[in-house]
Amino acid sequence: MRTLNVALGDRTYPIHIGRGLLDRAELILPHLKTKRVAIVTNDVVGPLYLGRLRTTLEAAGVRVASVVLPDGEAHKDWPTLNLIFDMLLQERCERSTTLVALGGGVVGDMGGFAAACYQRGMPFIQIPTTLLAQVDSSVGGKTAINHPLGKNMIGAFYQPKLVLADIDTLATLPARELSAGLAEVIKYGLIRDTAFLDWLERDLERLTAREPEALAHAIEVSCRNKAEVVAADETEQGERALLNLGHTFGHAIETGLGYGEWLHGEAVAAGTMMAAELSRRLGWLDEAGVARIAALFERAALPVRGPTLGAERYLELMAHDKKVEAGRLRLVLLRALGKGVIHGEAPQADIAAAIEACCG
């Protein structure tokens, strides 16, 4: 097992990465305030892993309540969030009960938001079961639901007490979902880690083949990068925005097509190509650099072109982005491969041209 820490003073928490962790109550018990947990999962992950986690906890004397949400990004909404509150109240969960999110990023984001709200804050543990959640969404405390007008628009920063990433759960993950996770993995290389980018260019097929050692390495390096950024800028006043590479365009794709039509990672990949193309137009990347990014995404079976919504529609959707300041769009672009920057000066015509060049 490998362990990293997200250094946030007295809210510092560990990320454990390894195999067979769902069976290890001793990793969870030190982080419970009382011997009560409420597990939030969904109707895909529940049948696979809820019973096992429940057995682990109950054998250690923990009282377990649970709720099984409908699966999918289309359910990352108010009515589904309310199912969590219904369960917490029906089970008379207390402020000291720990909410455990068992699932991918959707369950993690919603579980975390529910934990932030229930009785104004209950402790919360992330047990991510997708690659995307193990490398990204379970770490850093961004929690949210979607709004029809924008992705993750209603939410809170709320850190977990523990992240437990059991790599064995990735064995049941559909290939398309594994690819979606790779989009966020590649992101870390592009924004701040050229050594990792080199490793990915060499070893990507070890990840698509789900070699446990390669997966553990990619999860560890991704989480180390994310933990460093979050520790330096927890609430995204500055450099944390780099973790949004490709997301302003990508969120427009997700919202524009309807949530769940494209996977988040797929939209991020196509959005990253738009950011790369804009960086080229600004003179920061050359064609070979853009081609290197596209080649990595293609090897990961990810889209490198977005849907044809029209640049005007993209820009309309992008105007809701959380990085917009005083009405000005701020985008994460690439000064070079491995060097992300936040830039608010790109001419609208160049942004539109970059979008059109990467669609269809």
Ligand SMILES: NC(=O)c1ccc[n+]([C@@H]2O[C@H](COP(=O)([O-])OP(=O)(O)OC[C@H]3O[C@@H](n4cnc5c(N)ncnc54)[C@H](O)[C@@H]3O)[C@@H](O)[C@H]2O)c1
């Ligand atoms: N909070 C953050 O920092 C952050 C970061 C990145 C993404 N996100 C959010 O995360 C979400 C995407 O997360 P995701 O890609 O994990 O999607 P997801 O949660 O929808 O999971 C993908 C699919 O895999 C299923 N699944 C999960 N674990 C499985 C397993 N082990 N075996 C088989 N099937 C399994 C799920 O039920 C779902 O159908 C988006 O809503 C995105 O906005 C948040």
Ligand SMILES: O=C(O)C(=O)C[C@@H](O)[C@H](O)[C@H](O)COP(=O)(O)O
């Ligand atoms: O943790 C972050 O910060 C990120 O930006 C990680 C992203 O991968 C993630 O998709 C996040 O939810 C997007 O943030 P948002 O603030 O644009 O909703």
Ligand SMILES: [Zn+2]
């Ligand atoms: Zn993301």
